[in-house]
Amino acid sequence: MVTVDGLKPKAVEKPKTAEALAARLSQATRAGEAVIPVGGGRALGMGDPPARFDLALVTTALDRIVDVSPADLTATVQAGVTLEALQAELGKARQFLPLDPFGSPGHTIGGLLATAWSGPLRQRYGTPREFLVGLQVALPDGRLARSGGRVVKNVSGYDLNKLHFGALGSLGVITEASFKVFPRPLFEETVEASEAQFADAWREARRALELKMPPVALELLREPDRHRLVARFAGSEDGVRRMVRELVWAPVAEADFWQDHSRRRADRWVRVAVPPEALRDVLHSLPEAARWWAHPGVGVAYWVDFEAGQVAAVRAAAEAAGGSAVLVAAPPAMKRELGAWGRQPATIELMRRVKKAFDPAGTLSPGRYVV
Amino acid sequence: MGLGPRTLEKLRRAVGRDHVVWDAYDLVIFERDASITGALPDAIVYPANAEEVAAVLEIAAEQQLPVVPRGAGTGLSGGAVTLHGGLALSLARFRRIIEIDPKGRTALVEPGVVNYDLGLEAARHGLFYAPDPSSQKACTIGGNAAENSGGPHCLYYGVTTNHILGMEVVLSDGSVHWVGGEDPDQPGLDLLGVLVGSEGTLAVITKLRVKLLPTPEAVSTLMAAFPSIESASKAVSDVIGHGIVPAALEMMDKVTIGAVEAHYKAGYPTSAGAVLLVEVDGLTESARELTAAIEQILEMDEAFEIRVAEDPAERELLWAGRKGAIGALGHIKPNYYLHDGVVPRTRLPEVLREVGRIGEHYRLPVANVFHAGDGNLHPNILFDLREKGIMKKVEKAGEEMLRACIDAGGTLSGEHGIGLEKNAFMPWIFGPDDLAAMQAVKDVLDPSGRLNPGKIFPPAGQIEPKLIARSGVASEARWW
Numbered sequence: 001m002v003t004v005d006g007l008k009p010k011a012v013e014k015p016k017t018a019e020a021l022a023a024r025l026s027q028a029t030r031a032g033e034a035v036i037p038v039g040g041g042r043a044l045g046m047g048d049p050p051a052r053f054d055l056a057l058v059t060t061a062l063d064r065i066v067d068v069s070p071a072d073l074t075a076t077v078q079a080g081v082t083l084e085a086l087q088a089e090l091g092k093a094r095q096f097l098p099l100d101p102f103g104s105p106g107h108t109i110g111g112l113l114a115t116a117w118s119g120p121l122r123q124r125y126g127t128p129r130e131f132l133v134g135l136q137v138a139l140p141d142g143r144l145a146r147s148g149g150r151v152v153k154n155v156s157g158y159d160l161n162k163l164h165f166g167a168l169g170s171l172g173v174i175t176e177a178s179f180k181v182f183p184r185p186l187f188e189e190t191v192e193a194s195e196a197q198f199a200d201a202w203r204e205a206r207r208a209l210e211l212k213m214p215p216v217a218l219e220l221l222r223e224p225d226r227h228r229l230v231a232r233f234a235g236s237e238d239g240v241r242r243m244v245r246e247l248v249w250a251p252v253a254e255a256d257f258w259q260d261h262s263r264r265r266a267d268r269w270v271r272v273a274v275p276p277e278a279l280r281d282v283l284h285s286l287p288e289a290a291r292w293w294a295h296p297g298v299g300v301a302y303w304v305d306f307e308a309g310q311v312a313a314v315r316a317a318a319e320a321a322g323g324s325a326v327l328v329a330a331p332p333a334m335k336r337e338l339g340a341w342g343r344q345p346a347t348i349e350l351m352r353r354v355k356k357a358f359d360p361a362g363t364l365s366p367g368r369y370v371v
Numbered sequence: 372m373g374l375g376p377r378t379l380e381k382l383r384r385a386v387g388r389d390h391v392v393w394d395a396y397d398l399v400i401f402e403r404d405a406s407i408t409g410a411l412p413d414a415i416v417y418p419a420n421a422e423e424v425a426a427v428l429e430i431a432a433e434q435q436l437p438v439v440p441r442g443a444g445t446g447l448s449g450g451a452v453t454l455h456g457g458l459a460l461s462l463a464r465f466r467r468i469i470e471i472d473p474k475g476r477t478a479l480v481e482p483g484v485v486n487y488d489l490g491l492e493a494a495r496h497g498l499f500y501a502p503d504p505s506s507q508k509a510c511t512i513g514g515n516a517a518e519n520s521g522g523p524h525c526l527y528y529g530v531t532t533n534h535i536l537g538m539e540v541v542l543s544d545g546s547v548h549w550v551g552g553e554d555p556d557q558p559g560l561d562l563l564g565v566l567v568g569s570e571g572t573l574a575v576i577t578k579l580r581v582k583l584l585p586t587p588e589a590v591s592t593l594m595a596a597f598p599s600i601e602s603a604s605k606a607v608s609d610v611i612g613h614g615i616v617p618a619a620l621e622m623m624d625k626v627t628i629g630a631v632e633a634h635y636k637a638g639y640p641t642s643a644g645a646v647l648l649v650e651v652d653g654l655t656e657s658a659r660e661l662t663a664a665i666e667q668i669l670e671m672d673e674a675f676e677i678r679v680a681e682d683p684a685e686r687e688l689l690w691a692g693r694k695g696a697i698g699a700l701g702h703i704k705p706n707y708y709l710h711d712g713v714v715p716r717t718r719l720p721e722v723l724r725e726v727g728r729i730g731e732h733y734r735l736p737v738a739n740v741f742h743a744g745d746g747n748l749h750p751n752i753l754f755d756l757r758e759k760g761i762m763k764k765v766e767k768a769g770e771e772m773l774r775a776c777i778d779a780g781g782t783l784s785g786e787h788g789i790g791l792e793k794n795a796f797m798p799w800i801f802g803p804d805d806l807a808a809m810q811a812v813k814d815v816l817d818p819s820g821r822l823n824p825g826k827i828f829p830p831a832g833q834i835e836p837k838l839i840a841r842s843g844v845a846s847e848a849r850w851w
Contacts, residue, residue: 069715069717070612071608071611071612071716071717072715072716072717072746073611073616074715094614095614116556126533127555127556129561129564130529130533137808139804139808143804143807143808144804145804145805145807145808146801146802146805147805147808147809149713149781149782149800150715150780151713151714151715151746151780151781151782151785152713152745152746153521153525153530153713153742153745153746153747153785153786154713154782154784154785155518155519155521155530155568155784155785155786155787155788155789156782156783156784156789156793156797156800156801157789157797157801157805157806157809157827158565158568158569158573158809158812158813158827159519159532159564159565159567159568160565160808160809160812161564162532162561162563162564162565163560163561163564163565163812165561165564166556166561167560167561171560182616183611183613183614183615183616184614185614186614212585212587212588212654213588213653213654213657235653235654235657236653236654236656236657236660236661237660238654238656238657238659238660239653239654239656239657239660242654242656243654271556273554273555273556273557274554275475275552275553275554276475276553277474277475298555299553299554299555300555300556321554322552322553322554323554324554324556324557324558326556326558341558341559342558345557345558345559346548346549347548347549347550347559347562348559350548350562350815350816351559351560351562353815354560354562354812354815355560357811357812357814357815358808358811370558370559370560371559371560
C-alpha cells in the first residue's frame with residue numbers, strides 16, 4: 001500500500017502505457033482529484049505532507065527499456081525502469097549512467113528525475129540535469145508532451161527537460177527519459193584517510209580536489225570517533241596510479257564501499273546544499289554529535305537522525321550562506337512544524353505562474369512541492 | 372514605420388542621448404546577423420545596466436514595440452534579426468568581467484563579454500571556460516547563453532547550459548530576477564535551465580555566473596587521414612565504442628581539406644577523403660595512454676596517415692585549419708549556407724551520403740566540417756549569390772539535408788539554435804502538444820510576446836520559412 005506522510009490514497013493505479021497514464025491523469029483532473037506520482041517509492045519522504053491524496057499513479061509498469069545504443073552513447077527508458085535494470089543493460093557494453101543515488105537500490109528513473117536525488121559521482125559528472133537529453137511527460141490535462149530528443153546535442157526548442165527535473169512531479173508525470181550515457185572508466189581505484197580533527201579532514205579534502213586529476217567522487221563522513229575521507233579515482237591506469245601516489249591515502253577498507261554507501265537512508269534526513277566554498281562553515285555549525293556525510297567538492301551534505309529543535313539553526317546557517325537545508329525525510333509532524341523546503345526562492349512568483357500554466361487545477365501533489 | 376519623436380526621446384532619457392540610434396545608415400548595420408535573413412530595426416538602444424534594460428522594456432511595453440536582444444550578431448539562425456522591426460537591444464556596453472573567483476572556479480561576467488576574452492582572463496588563473504564556438508573570438512557569453520552554443524570541445528565538456536550557474540535577467544514586464552546560483556540542488560523550478568537556450572524569447576540576460584575549469588596538464592592532438600568519409604565515420608564510432616570520449620573529435624571532408632590546404636597549409640593530406648582531428652587532454656600519462664590507444668584504433672580503421680602534434684605550434688596549426696575552414700571555403704565560392712542538424716553518430720555515413728547526393732542534385736558544392744563525435748553535422752553549401760535565383764536552390768538543399776537528419780532519428784539543431792531559420796521545421800520533431808508546453812512557458816514569462824517575436828515557434832499558416840527583407844535594403848547583391 002502506498003502512503004505519503006501517513007496519508008493513504010483512495011485508489012492506487014498502475015497504468016501499463018504512457019497513454020493510459022495520461023488518460024487517467026486527465027480523468028483525475030476533471031474529477032478534481034489529487035494525484036501523487038509514485039515510482040520505486042524510495043524518496044516519498046520528500047516534500048511537505050500533501051494537502052490531499054486521492055490517487056497514486058504508480059509508474060512501475062512502465063518498465064520497458066526502449067532503446068540502448070552503445071555506439072551512440074544514448075539510452076531511452078520508460079519511467080518505471082529501475083536504475084539497476086538500466087545499469088545492467090548498459091553494463092553489457094561497458095557503459096553506465098553516472099548516477100549513484102543514496103537510498104539505493106530500487107529507485108526508478110522517473111523517481112530519480114522527479115526528486116533530483118543523486119550521489120557521490122556528481123562530483124565528476126554532475127546530476128542528471130547535465131546528461132538528461134529528452135523527456136516525455138504526461139500533463140494534467142492528459143496530453144503527452146516531449147522535450148529534447150534522443151541525440152546527445154540538441155538546442156531545438158525550450159529545454160523543458162530541466163523544468164521537470166527535480167520538480168517532484170508537480171508539473172507533470174515523467175513517463176519516458178533519454179540520456180547521454182558514459183563509457184565505464186578504463187581503470188578505477190578508491191582510497192581513504194582518517195582525521196581526528198574536522199579542520200585537518202577539510203584540508204585533506206581540499207588537497208584531493210586540487211589534484212591535477214581530481215577524484216570522480218570524494219566523500220567526507222562523520223563517524224563516531226573520526227572524520228573519514230574516501231576518494232574514488234577513475235581514468236587511465238597510469239594517471240589514476242599517479243594521483244593515488246600523490247595523495248598518499250590508504251586503500252579503502254571495504255570490498256565495495258560505494259555500493260554500501262549508496263544504500264544509506266534514514267527516517268530523519270536533511271540535505272544541506274550551499275556554494276562549495278561555504279560548506280566548511282555550515283558543517284561546522286552542525287551539532288557536535290551529529291551524524292552526517294558530505295560531498296566537499298559539490299557543496300552538499302546529508303545529515304541524519306537529528307532532533308526537530310536542531311534544524312532551525314542549521315537551516316539558518318545554510319540559507320545565510322546562500323543555500324538551503326531541505327528535509328529529505330522526516331516524520332510528518334516535524335515536516336509540518338519546520339517545512340520541508342525552508343526559505344522561499346526569490347523567484348517564487350514566476351514559479352507559481354509556471355505551475356499554474358501546467359497544472360491549473362492543482363491536481364499534482366498539492367502542497368508537497370515548493371510551488 | 373519609424374518611431375515617433377516622443378518615443379525616441381523617452382528611450383534617450385532611459386539610456387542616455389548617445390545610446391539610441393535610428394539613422395537609416397546605422398540601422399542597416401543591425402539588419403542582419405550571420406544568418407541568411409535580415410530585417411531593419413526601428414531603433415537600436417544601448418543600455419548599460421539591468422535598470423536601463425528594464426526601462427527600455429517598459430517603454431517598449433507602452434509603445435507595443437518588439438524587442439530583440441543582441442550580442443555580437445554572430446548567430447547563424449537569425450536569433451538577433453528584428454523580424455518585426457522594433458528595438459534592437461544591443462548588449463555591447465555590458466562588457467565587464469566583474470569577478471573571477473579562482474578558488475570557487477567561477478566568473479561573474481556581463482553578457483557582452485567576448486567568449487575568447489573570458490578565456491584569456493581565466494587563463495591568468497590557470498582556468499578556462501569550456502564552451503568554444505568557432506566564432507569565439509567575436510561571439511559573446513550572453514549570446515552563447517541565449518543560444519546554448521556548443522563548439523568542438525563540447526564533446527567531452529558539455530555545451531553552454533552545463534557551464535552556467537546563474538543569471539540576472541530582465542523579463543518583458545521590466546522585472547529583474549536572479550535565476551540559479553552557486554548553490555547546488557536549489558529548491559524550486561529550474562528557471563535557469565529553461566532560460567538558457569531560449570534565444571532571447573523569454574528574457575534579456577544582464578549578468579552571468581559561469582563555471583571555470585582548471586587547465587589540463589597535458590593536451591594531445593592528432594590528425595588522421597582516411598580514404599573516405601565512411602572509413603573516418605567508422606573510426607569515430609570505434610573510438611567511442613572503445614570507451615574513449617576525447618575532448619574533441621572533428622571531421623573534415625575532401626572539399627574542406629582542399630580549401631584549407633590552399634590557405635593554411637595545416638598539413639592535411641589532400642589525397643584524403645576525410646580527415647579527423649582528435650584531441651585528448653588531462654594528465655600527461657592519461658593523454659599519452661589515450662593517444663596511443665586512439666592511434667591503434669584509427670590504424671585498424673584504414674587511417675593511412677596519422678600525425679601527432681609534437682609541440683604547441685604544430686597543434687595550433689592543426690586547429691587553425693579546422694577553425695579557419697569556413698573562411699577558407701571562400702576559395703571555392705564567395706558564399707556559404709549551413710545547417711547544424713544532429714544525428715546518432717552511427718548514422719553519420721548514410722546521412723553524409725545523402726547530403727552529398729542532395730548537393731549533386733542541386734549542383735551545389737558541399738563542404739562538410741563538423742563535430743563528428745557528437746554526430747553534429749555542418750554541411751556548408753557553397754554558392755555565389757550573384758548567380759540569379761540561386762538562393763531558392765540553396766535553401767531547398769539545406770532543407771532536404773535537415774530532413775535527412777530528422778529521418779535518421781536526429782534533430783534540427785545541435786548548437787546554432789532554431790531562430791527564424793528553422794522554426795517552420797519544428798513540427799518535424801515536435802507535435803502540437805510538445806509545442807503547446809513550450810508555448811505555455813513563453814506565455815508565462817513573456818505574455819505580451821514582445822521579446823524576439825517570430826522565433827523558435829512555427830509561424831502560423833506559413834509552411835516554408837521566408838527570406839524577409841523588410842526594408843528591401845538587404846537585397847541579395849549587398850550581401851557581406
